[in-house]
Amino acid sequence: MIKxxxxxxxxxxxxxxFVVLSGSAEPLPAPKPLASSDxxxxxxxxxxxxxxxxKKNPKxxxxxxxxxAVCVLDETEFTSIPAIRGEHSGDAGCGIExxxxxxxxxxxxxxxxxxxxxxxxxxxxxxxxxxxxQDVMPLAEKHxxxxxxxxxxxxxxxxxxxxxxxxxxxxxxALGKAVDISHLQMRNGTTVSIEEDWGRKTKxxxxxxxxxKSACKRFTTVLSPEGDEFHKSHLHLDIGCHxxxxxxxxxx
Ligand SMILES: [Zn+2]
Numbered sequence: 001m002i003k004x005x006x007x008x009x010x011x012x013x014x015x016x017x018f019v020v021l022s023g024s025a026e027p028l029p030a031p032k033p034l035a036s037s038d039x040x041x042x043x044x045x046x047x048x049x050x051x052x053x054x055k056k057n058p059k060x061x062x063x064x065x066x067x068x069a070v071c072v073l074d075e076t077e078f079t080s081i082p083a084i085r086g087e088h089s090g091d092a093g094c095g096i097e098x099x100x101x102x103x104x105x106x107x108x109x110x111x112x113x114x115x116x117x118x119x120x121x122x123x124x125x126x127x128x129x130x131x132x133x134q135d136v137m138p139l140a141e142k143h144x145x146x147x148x149x150x151x152x153x154x155x156x157x158x159x160x161x162x163x164x165x166x167x168x169x170x171x172x173x174a175l176g177k178a179v180d181i182s183h184l185q186m187r188n189g190t191t192v193s194i195e196e197d198w199g200r201k202t203k204x205x206x207x208x209x210x211x212x213k214s215a216c217k218r219f220t221t222v223l224s225p226e227g228d229e230f231h232k233s234h235l236h237l238d239i240g241c242h243x244x245x246x247x248x249x250x251x252x
Pocket of ligand 1: 178236237
């Protein structure tokens, strides 16, 4: 009698340690047999199984086939939306396989909002948001107190020909691989406008010059107001393929 009680007490004392260890090392080992009077206690205090994140899916084929392509973007709030098929908008060349709608990006614990709905391919979103976080936000912070707050741009995806010229080549916008930035709003109240501030020897002008330089290192096409008459009011950025090996860059 005395012996059984002492075993129970020891079991109760070591029980929490045992449960934590078993929970972190392996999700579901059968608890070691204890004195029968302890079994209920053990069951009551068992931690819920953490298996969904730690265990591999037992049926990967079943979900891989039905899951849409997963888009992973660092420090970015976005929504994955169903594939856009060009034929629905009258041009079979248009469309995006893995479109995302961007909401905001974060760098250094500060967020930048996208004004209006920006829909782009996951591939473009990765380059765009990385550029904003690693180049534009730090640059804005250097030039303006508080840094960048919002980016105003076109919608990204648009089923259309280049420069809206009928009969022209399909625009990178039609593939979700381009965006047109028109304004950058700073937290200190300054609005930097591509149309107004481009080429000026002012703080916003110098900021745009640095921004343009950084964009040319990330995108395959950068068209500024210096480029042509179609880009007086915005900065066009895309990741289109130029040349046979897609290595040719356009920085204007
Ligand atoms: Zn454009």
